[in-house]
Amino acid sequence: MAKVIFLILASEIILLLSILSSSGLIQCFGEEDDHGFVRTLDPKLLGLSARKEKLSHFQVYWHDIVSGRNATSVRVVQPTNLTATGFGLISMIDDPLTEGPKLSSKMVGRAQGFYALSSQEEVGLLMSMNFAFTQGKYNGSTITILGRNTVFSKVREMPVIGGSGLFRFARGYVQARTHTFNQKTGDAIIQYTCYVFHY
Structure with a gap:
């Protein structure tokens, strides 16, 4: 029994x-x-199996303003032994992202994060930032960029490692090209071309 x-x-x-x-x-x-x-988990539980992954391509201009009263890039760590490459310097950023190269063109979001001069051999940045979009259907969505930026190279490529909102599960890369750099003030306008896979 x-x-x-x-x-x-x-x-x-x-x-x-x-x-x-x-x-x-x-x-x-x-x-x-x-x-x-x-x-x-089964992707169906998050509603992903019915949605196809998309590849979005867009271009924005990143305005890094280090001079004047309305700076968008603020130095937070100054190395004790400043070298020719600036090794050890860290700046926090809240830089405008615009459709065109002029600061007066339509703002589409902000680049928020930091960059650190991380090379002793050349001017090379470690960049960690979110592109936080503020316009249209992308308002509130972000992509996260983390990578190496050798600022005097013609084209710099950095990976997109994630995102939120409409860019959830994002992956891809960005290419940065210097549009203008003011040697007196240190202000720069950089063209970012982005290629992002997302759902």
């Missing part, structure tokens, strides 16, 4: 686990992560 009850309970547990596993609430045995806090 006990053997029969055990077999009935065992079959009910297996059936229950099968139902929970197929619904995505738990994983099948053998797929569980060793740590217990990570699990695999």
Whole structure:
């Protein structure tokens, strides 16, 4: 009798686990992560399987203003031994992003983050910033850029490592080209051409 009850309970547990596993609430045995806090999800649960991934291409102008009363780039770390490459200098940014190269052209968002002079051999930046868009259907959406920018190279390429809003699950790259650089003030206008895969 006990053997029969055990077999009935065992079959009910297996059936229950099968139902929970197929619904995505738990994983099948053998797929569980060793740590217990990570699990695999079916993309359908987030509505992703029905949506095709898109490739968006756009161009914006990044205005890095270090001079004057309304600077958008502020030095937060000054190295004690300033070298020719500025190694160790860190600046926080809240730079305007515009459609055209003039600061008076339509603003589409802001580049917020920081850049650090991270090379002893050349003027090379570590850039970490979000392009936070403020216009139209992209208002509130962001892409995140993290990479190396050798500022005197004609074209610099940096990866897009993520995003939010309409750029959720973003990946891709940007190409930066210097439009203008004022050697007296340090102000710069950089053209960013962006290629972003997203849902």
